Amino acid sequence: MTTSPRDDPNLLDPRSGAFGYVALCGAALAVLLLVLLQRGQNLVVSLLILSVGVAGVLTRMRLAPLLVLGLVTFNELFQQFTVSQAHEPELGRVFQVSDVLLCAALLGFVAGQYRLQGLGRFVFPPDEHVGQIRTPITVVQRRRSALLVTPQEVSLLAVSLPFWALAAQLAWHWLAQQRALLEWDGRIVRATVCLFALVTGLTVAAAVLHHVRRRRMTLEEATLLLQDTFWNETRGEQRWLARWLAWFWLRHKEQP
Amino acid sequence: MLTRRGSAFFLIVLLVLAISLWTSTPSVTLLCLTLLLWFLASWLVFQVRAVLVHGRLRTVRIVADDRGAVASLWVGRTFEVRILLVNDGPATLPYVRVRERVPVGADQIEGATHAEGPLAPAAPLEVCYRIHCQAPGGVRFEGLTVQMADIQGFFYRRLFVQGVQHYCVLPPLTDARGRFPTVKRYNLLPLIGAHRHRRPGTGSDLLDLRDYLPGDPPKMIAWKASARRDRLMTKEFESEVPIRCTLFVDASSSVRVGLPGQNALARLVEIVAAVAQANSAARDLTGLCLFDEQTTSYVKPARGPRHLTQLFKMLSDAAALKPTTGEIAVGLLLPLAYGLAAEVYPHLLEPDVNYFPWWLPLWSPQPAYTLRRPPLPRRTPLRRLKLLAGYCADLVRQGIFSRLAAKQRQHYRWRKQVAAILAARRRLGPGMLGLLLENDERFVLEVQYFLNDHGVPFDLPRYGPGHEYLFAAPEKVEVLAGALRHAVGRGRDNELFVLLADLLEIPDRLDPLLAAVKMALARHHAVLVVCPWPPGVPPPSRSAREADKTQRLCRAYDDVRHTFARLGVPVTCARHDESVPLILNRLERLRMLERGVR
Numbered sequence: 001m002t003t004s005p006r007d008d009p010n011l012l013d014p015r016s017g018a019f020g021y022v023a024l025c026g027a028a029l030a031v032l033l034l035v036l037l038q039r040g041q042n043l044v045v046s047l048l049i050l051s052v053g054v055a056g057v058l059t060r061m062r063l064a065p066l067l068v069l070g071l072v073t074f075n076e077l078f079q080q081f082t083v084s085q086a087h088e089p090e091l092g093r094v095f096q097v098s099d100v101l102l103c104a105a106l107l108g109f110v111a112g113q114y115r116l117q118g119l120g121r122f123v124f125p126p127d128e129h130v131g132q133i134r135t136p137i138t139v140v141q142r143r144r145s146a147l148l149v150t151p152q153e154v155s156l157l158a159v160s161l162p163f164w165a166l167a168a169q170l171a172w173h174w175l176a177q178q179r180a181l182l183e184w185d186g187r188i189v190r191a192t193v194c195l196f197a198l199v200t201g202l203t204v205a206a207a208v209l210h211h212v213r214r215r216r217m218t219l220e221e222a223t224l225l226l227q228d229t230f231w232n233e234t235r236g237e238q239r240w241l242a243r244w245l246a247w248f249w250l251r252h253k254e255q256p
Numbered sequence: 257m258l259t260r261r262g263s264a265f266f267l268i269v270l271l272v273l274a275i276s277l278w279t280s281t282p283s284v285t286l287l288c289l290t291l292l293l294w295f296l297a298s299w300l301v302f303q304v305r306a307v308l309v310h311g312r313l314r315t316v317r318i319v320a321d322d323r324g325a326v327a328s329l330w331v332g333r334t335f336e337v338r339i340l341l342v343n344d345g346p347a348t349l350p351y352v353r354v355r356e357r358v359p360v361g362a363d364q365i366e367g368a369t370h371a372e373g374p375l376a377p378a379a380p381l382e383v384c385y386r387i388h389c390q391a392p393g394g395v396r397f398e399g400l401t402v403q404m405a406d407i408q409g410f411f412y413r414r415l416f417v418q419g420v421q422h423y424c425v426l427p428p429l430t431d432a433r434g435r436f437p438t439v440k441r442y443n444l445l446p447l448i449g450a451h452r453h454r455r456p457g458t459g460s461d462l463l464d465l466r467d468y469l470p471g472d473p474p475k476m477i478a479w480k481a482s483a484r485r486d487r488l489m490t491k492e493f494e495s496e497v498p499i500r501c502t503l504f505v506d507a508s509s510s511v512r513v514g515l516p517g518q519n520a521l522a523r524l525v526e527i528v529a530a531v532a533q534a535n536s537a538a539r540d541l542t543g544l545c546l547f548d549e550q551t552t553s554y555v556k557p558a559r560g561p562r563h564l565t566q567l568f569k570m571l572s573d574a575a576a577l578k579p580t581t582g583e584i585a586v587g588l589l590l591p592l593a594y595g596l597a598a599e600v601y602p603h604l605l606e607p608d609v610n611y612f613p614w615w616l617p618l619w620s621p622q623p624a625y626t627l628r629r630p631p632l633p634r635r636t637p638l639r640r641l642k643l644l645a646g647y648c649a650d651l652v653r654q655g656i657f658s659r660l661a662a663k664q665r666q667h668y669r670w671r672k673q674v675a676a677i678l679a680a681r682r683r684l685g686p687g688m689l690g691l692l693l694e695n696d697e698r699f700v701l702e703v704q705y706f707l708n709d710h711g712v713p714f715d716l717p718r719y720g721p722g723h724e725y726l727f728a729a730p731e732k733v734e735v736l737a738g739a740l741r742h743a744v745g746r747g748r749d750n751e752l753f754v755l756l757a758d759l760l761e762i763p764d765r766l767d768p769l770l771a772a773v774k775m776a777l778a779r780h781h782a783v784l785v786v787c788p789w790p791p792g793v794p795p796p797s798r799s800a801r802e803a804d805k806t807q808r809l810c811r812a813y814d815d816v817r818h819t820f821a822r823l824g825v826p827v828t829c830a831r832h833d834e835s836v837p838l839i840l841n842r843l844e845r846l847r848m849l850e851r852g853v854r
Contacts, residue, residue: 066264069287070272077275111294148351198292209307210608213608226686227679241687246626247625250628
């Protein structure tokens with residue numbers, strides 16, 4: 001495979017296909033830093049977040065998105081419990097510009113960083129080597145070629161960031177409403193509602209997808225499904241009969 | 257399917273969300289909800305795309321040489337394989353990687369067998385590479401492995417797009433000395449001074465002059481030569497009856513043992529192809545009879561390019577045959593079969609259609625009374641004691657250890673899933689799944705058919721537990737004798753019958769064949785025997801007494817040679833380089849048969 005400047009692993013080269021994501025991550029980190037400073041957060045922690053983010057972009061560190069998330073979380077918790085001494089939660093706090101910007105910036109950094117990891121490290125998990133098939137082994141790279149990055153996909157991600165931030169605001173607005181549930185504490189009620197919504201949503205989505213997948217089954221899959229159902233229903237009887245048949249066949253071979 | 261990256265991200269975000277909800281930190285909750293909503297939406301989009309393209313992907317494959325698309329391949333030439341993965345579904349996949357499974361029997365020499373990129377309905381992905389075939393037989397292209405992923409690397413799905421195409425690989429176009437043709441195939445007319453049929457007959461070409469014998473027709477008298485020599489001379493013309501050669505090729509299991517292209521049958525196919533082409537160049541007639549343990553397929557002697565292609569097609573079909581035996585252990589073939597199923601039929605191994613209860617190996621492992629045991633030689637008290645001890649050991653092993661051993665449980669799961677695929681693919685009936693799970697012999701036979709269908713090579717034992725040869729098949733002698741009698745009955749003139757048959761393991765079962773050979777010789781035909789020889793074993797010679805197996809084969813070869821030598825039939829080994837020249841030499845001698853022999 002020939003290489004071209006767009007497939008160059010040098011991330012800072014504007015001709016590289018990955019440069020769009022580098023720029024997106026840089027912009028997201030800048031917005032993140034500005035929002036944190038505007039909120040009066042600790043400068044050292046803010047600069048630490050920035051340095052971890054920059055190091056993650058340059059070295060494609062796997063844990064960089066999660067580290068940035070952890071540091072921001074730690075910073076917010078630290079700010080709430082020690083600096084501002086605000087034990088009372090602001091449950092009605094929705095649609096604040098700084099929150100929207102912070103969420104969009106963090107999502108932009110996380111998504112851009114993971115896509116950079118797909119370009120620099122791997123997209124696919126390693127192949128499972130099952131059995132001992134003697135086929136020629138071809139070494140296939142697991143990372144995505146930077147040649148395939150289009151400006152449209154970077155733009156689409158950048159444009160969609162505020163949408164996800166606003167959707168989260170809506171979700172929090174619904175979640176933060178006062179509910180009387182078995183006289184539980186409000187935190188437990190919110191956690192229960194969140195868990196219930198998550199499990200229900202995932203279950204319904206999985207059931208619908210499963211149903212659609214079954215409707216689109218091939219003849220071979222459908223035959224196998226019917227056969228498997230029959231075997232599961234009559235497994236004991238089939239096993240009993242087949243074992244006696246196998247025993248009879250062995251005896252027949254030994255004493256013809 | 258979540259990758260490790262996706263799982264770690266999802267769990268960490270859930271954990272942070274739980275902490276933020278517990279500590280009532282709305283800003284962190286908002287962050288986590290943003291990430292979680294984005295992640296779940298990505299998952300949903302990926303799953304919907306995967307469902308929408310399920311069954312809507314297809315492959316278009318073109319195998320071509322420099323002149324264009326071909327229907328069959330030739331040994332020694334290179335061909336270009338071009339595959340398109342076409343998406344007939346409504347959704348565009350943002351990133352897929354396709355990988356071609358290069359068939360066994362073909363070597364990739366150029367190009368890449370993989371491609372990547374987005375897969376849109378109007379923009380297929382293309383893979384292009386070149387292959388080179390080493391041995392006659394067949395190659396089977398299975399299809400393309402397709403790996404789908406989102407561009408973050410959170411979700412992953414692997415599927416196999418079936419696009420089965422089978423191409424036969426014809427033997428190389430070489431002459432008797434192994435040289436490849438350049439431009440001309442062969443001369444339509446013999447060269448000046450060359451006599452193709454050096455026998456007197458009723459043709460139009462002058463063969464010789466001889467003294468007049470009483471009874472010669474007056475019109476054959478050469479008057480000018482008679483005047484010069486002052487005695488009557490008679491003209492002799494060439495015979496127009498061509499030489500016929502019928503080759504009987506053993507295609508039974510005994511010559512199929514071994515890897516494709518490296519077994520005894522491959523050498524037989526080479527010999528037959530070289531002889532057929534040499535005969536074709538001399539405008540002689542070549543017939544072919546393929547036989548195995550039960551059946552024969554016979555093509556009467558003929559000549560011409562179409563007949564030669566027909567012979568090559570039969571030879572390539574025969575070279576693609578694989579042996580089977582029920583005596584092989586399940587554990588030797590099961591990993592191969594499961595690996596093949598996981599590669600080519602990943603959709604048939606999903607728990608949704610091929611479920612395996614995890615507790616089944618603990619509840620009901622294979623009982624000891626259905627296990628196969630090697631037979632002991634004689635029925636003695638010691639034998640009964642050994643049988644009893646072996647049965648007790650099997651009872652303990654199957655009753656206790658196989659329930660606990662992880663490998664046994666894994667093999668049980670593999671066997672169930674492979675048995676289900678075999679029963680469904682070969683339409684064996686609904687109850688066959690249970691039988692394949694319990695009957696070892698039937699299961700290994702079905703697995704061998706499965707592997708052979710897909711061209712996966714595997715080693716087979718030649719000798720059974722009692723040191724008996726598993727592929728001797730004495731019944732093929734009767735089949736060969738019948739085919740030879742049939743050919744002799746349809747023979748027209750002095751013909752050559754070449755028996756390329758593995759008779760080494762059955763020297764005491766040759767009586768029907770010897771009777772048929774005597775009948776052929778009595779009708780003035782010539783017979784020649786070529787014994788296939790296993791690859792990796794030195795060809796027979798008086799000094800080759802190195803290993804036990806070699807000695808055994810050499811002794812068997814000597815027995816067969818002595819048996820046929822009593823009838824005046826030469827026997828040669830297929831591994832010898834002179835086997836093709838020997839056959840052609842016999843044909844040449846048939847051309848020069850003296851007048852009055854028949």
